């Protein structure tokens with residue numbers, strides 16, 4: 001299926017619901033908001049849902065959008081690698097999902113039509129191509145949304161997933177009026193005091209494994225409650241362990257829903273995707289995630305075992 005086919009299919013629809021994944025990030029929300037605006041420009045009735053609350057820092061993406069609820073004829077998920085990642089709305093439309101647009105190499109098909117391009121650093125790169133294929137005239141709000149997705153999913157253009165295309169699309173969005181300076185300041189240079197307190201504590205919990213090739217930090221519910229930090233505010237912390245010289249595998253264990261969500265970030269040649277797969281998760285080469293039920297020692301042990309197994313197999 002080509003992007004033209006996706007465009008044609010969407011253009012045939014009139015009542016469309018867009019779904020973003022849970023723990024929403026700039027890419028899933030940027031994708032949803034840009035697509036929402038594009039479809040509205042084409043005269044479609046559009047709605048949006050996300051299984052989690054939208055963090056306040058993304059409010060600008062939704063400016064001027066009227067999100068009403070109606071019975072959709074067509075449901076499309078953006079930036080979601082699995083049905084499970086869509087949370088409650090995903091459960092509701094299980095088996096009735098019409099389209100999924102995604103860029104994760106670990107994507108497990110769950111919709112009637114799956115369009116996956118894992119050469120894109122951000123799902124918003126696909127959305128930009130899709131809007132053009134639908135002959136949408138991109139406006140400033142769409143440009144801000146697409147820029148946000150690209151910038152946030154690439155750690156502000158630092159990750160290895162970035163390609164010349166990534167920069168070209170971002171540059172084009174700037175030409176259309178995307179406020180890159182403000183967006184990047186909000187996303188990368190702004191912290192709440194609670195966030196800073198939680199980061200200090202989390203970094204204090206650092207442990208080194210595999211002769212220093214793996215660094216691990218943990219965030220417990222108790223720590224989150226005591227510092228008052230929100231779940232979403234902890235996202236930037238997952239980049240920290242990998243920043244240490246000699247560390248190939250950086251992991252952050254965050255307590256959630258009766259267990260620990262493990263976010264893995266790797267340096268070459270380590271592969272986050274393979275490690276996370278061992279624990280039922282997925283992701284990309286440099287970034288992956290998985291979930292282990294139980295208390296901190298259980299999650300820690302499971303992760304260490306997965307890393308040791310991976311190190312043996314790969315000769316890390």
Ligand SMILES: [Mn+2]
Pocket residue numbers: 027028079103121122123153
């Ligand atoms: Mn993404």
